[in-house]
Amino acid sequence: MALSGRSMLPRASSRSEVAPAPDMLELNPIRTIGAVADRALKGRNMDAPVYARPSISAISEGLKPHNSTLYIGGLEGARDFGLLKRHGISIVVNCAVNLDINVVRDPVNAQDGDLSATGYSPIRYYKLGMIDGGGSPDTMMLGGYYILHGALHQTLPKRETYPFEDGGNVLVNCRSGRSRSVSLVGLYLHKQQPDLFPTLDAAIAHIREKRLLRPDEWFEAPKPMLYDAARRASDWIDLIEAQRARDGVA
Numbered sequence: 001m002a003l004s005g006r007s008m009l010p011r012a013s014s015r016s017e018v019a020p021a022p023d024m025l026e027l028n029p030i031r032t033i034g035a036v037a038d039r040a041l042k043g044r045n046m047d048a049p050v051y052a053r054p055s056i057s058a059i060s061e062g063l064k065p066h067n068s069t070l071y072i073g074g075l076e077g078a079r080d081f082g083l084l085k086r087h088g089i090s091i092v093v094n095c096a097v098n099l100d101i102n103v104v105r106d107p108v109n110a111q112d113g114d115l116s117a118t119g120y121s122p123i124r125y126y127k128l129g130m131i132d133g134g135g136s137p138d139t140m141m142l143g144g145y146y147i148l149h150g151a152l153h154q155t156l157p158k159r160e161t162y163p164f165e166d167g168g169n170v171l172v173n174c175r176s177g178r179s180r181s182v183s184l185v186g187l188y189l190h191k192q193q194p195d196l197f198p199t200l201d202a203a204i205a206h207i208r209e210k211r212l213l214r215p216d217e218w219f220e221a222p223k224p225m226l227y228d229a230a231r232r233a234s235d236w237i238d239l240i241e242a243q244r245a246r247d248g249v250a
Contacts, residue, residue, distance in 0.1 A: 057211045066167030074177035090168025095180035097129035138229040183226040
């Protein structure tokens with residue numbers, strides 16, 4: 001299958017390959033320029049490189065209990081409901097505190113003055129809200145792990161007020177899909193697919209390849225303090241799961 005823009009992108013390894021669809025590899029120069037402007041507004045290091053990359057990237061497949069595929073993406077991917085639908089993504093976990101997406105398309109209660117609109121989204125949407133850098137308690141990474149785990153494992157009531165199906169593929173996003181989401185997904189893959197990713201470093205290396213993160217970005221993809229938070233969370237998860245096993249919790 002011919003991939004759009006392939007000649008502009010590094011070749012990915014075939015190990016655990018999840019073949020991306022053509023629209024995932026379309027490179028938009030306007031969005032790339034926007035990323036530079038966004039970086040300047042946020043006061044980030046302007047010496048850090050900025051590359052165009054897919055709106056979403058398939059990272060790993062076969063996640064229990066519904067054989068789900070896990071994707072990472074940024075703002076453009078998370079708000080593109082057509083793209084999400086085409087890839088069977090029914091769950092979105094937003095890692096970014098500085099990014100909100102209006103996911104309600106058909107409000108049950110319309111906006112009325114100071115009262116916000118409410119209703120149901122076509123997707124199941126979870127908000128974690130970490131900072132891209134220092135400032136978040138490191139326990140938020142632990143919380144993010146269990147939010148993601150819960151989203152994949154929930155058994156939803158079959159009632160009108162829960163218009164969702166169990167399972168589906170999942171997108172973990174932040175603003176650019178290169179730091180917060182990378183840390184959380186690396187942690188999750190290491191704990192949930194240890195045969196493939198026996199260490200956190202192995203999981204992050206795999207994500208960098210699949211997300212097309214180049215070596216001159218690695219110093220901030222992910223940010224060191226988020227990487228460290230994921231390492232600590234990994235140890236805490238071992239303690240929590242050991243206690244759950246002793247308590248006989250499935």
